[in-house]
Amino acid sequence: MIRLQGIAKSFRLHGQTLPILQVAEWQILKGECLALMGPSGCGKSTLLHLLSGIITADQGEVWVDGQPVHLFNESKRDRFRADYIGYIFQDFHLISSLTVKQNVELILPRTWTKKERAEKLGYWLERVGLADRGNHLPSQLSRGQQQRAAIVRALITKPPLLLADEPTGSLDWETASEMMSLLLEICKDEQLTLLTVTHDRHIADMFPRRVHMQDLNDLHRGVSV
Numbered sequence: 001m002i003r004l005q006g007i008a009k010s011f012r013l014h015g016q017t018l019p020i021l022q023v024a025e026w027q028i029l030k031g032e033c034l035a036l037m038g039p040s041g042c043g044k045s046t047l048l049h050l051l052s053g054i055i056t057a058d059q060g061e062v063w064v065d066g067q068p069v070h071l072f073n074e075s076k077r078d079r080f081r082a083d084y085i086g087y088i089f090q091d092f093h094l095i096s097s098l099t100v101k102q103n104v105e106l107i108l109p110r111t112w113t114k115k116e117r118a119e120k121l122g123y124w125l126e127r128v129g130l131a132d133r134g135n136h137l138p139s140q141l142s143r144g145q146q147q148r149a150a151i152v153r154a155l156i157t158k159p160p161l162l163l164a165d166e167p168t169g170s171l172d173w174e175t176a177s178e179m180m181s182l183l184l185e186i187c188k189d190e191q192l193t194l195l196t197v198t199h200d201r202h203i204a205d206m207f208p209r210r211v212h213m214q215d216l217n218d219l220h221r222g223v224s225v
């Protein structure tokens with residue numbers, strides 16, 4: 001599902017080049033659910049941005065579900081992101097003036113009929129326990145409910161790859177573990193691939209596979225590439 005080959009990524013800052021990522025080779029299989037851990041600033045979000053085509057590598061290959069993301073220009077990467085990637089953020093990124101349903105409807109393909117939209121929305125809101133909250137504004141929901149709405153928005157189109165950047169970072173432990181159990185259960189049922197960045201050891205322990213950036217990123221292993 002994901003294959004990285006010979007990746008190098010640096011940022012230019014104040015006239016200096018800061019190497020951030022060097023990944024010789026890495027693979028995630030279709031349907032795998034994986035927690036990505038590592039200290040602050042080690043490049044976890046940068047890796048997610050590379051996989052979703054928000055940024056490009058200086059060199060190397062990024063393959064997602066058979067797509068050569070490294071070869072795409074900006075508009076093709078935008079299209080790829082819309083079709084292949086579901087993103088879940090720490091702070092939900094819901095539009096505050098829109099209801100839960102309206103927030104989700106914004107990203108639905110124009111080709112979906114009105115009936116299809118209503119059915120899928122109904123199904124997924126029910127599935128995450130928000131059946132009676134579709135017409136509520138984000139401010140009328142708890143933080144856990146807001147993240148559930150964000151999960152529906154990320155996966156309603158069944159993207160092959162779900163990327164979650166600290167999705168439980170702003171939730172209390174009980175809400176966080178409930179939300180993560182739900183997300184893992186859904187990904188298993190729907191055979192979705194999930195890559196989740198987390199600082200939380202207990203959240204990471206819920207995943208069948210865990211990877212530390214230190215093991216992935218040659219810069220942090222002191223390996224010269």
Ligand SMILES: Nc1ncnc2c1ncn2[C@@H]1O[C@H](COP(=O)(O)OP(=O)(O)OP(=O)(O)O)[C@@H](O)[C@H]1O
Pocket residue numbers: 011012013020038039040041042043044045046047
């Ligand atoms: N656009 C940018 N320009 C310059 N430096 C950047 C840019 N984006 C990220 N960085 C730097 O790259 C490094 C890795 O950032 P990244 O956000 O990937 O880390 P992270 O592991 O996700 O950190 P955290 O756990 O704190 O969120 C940091 O030192 C950061 O300052």
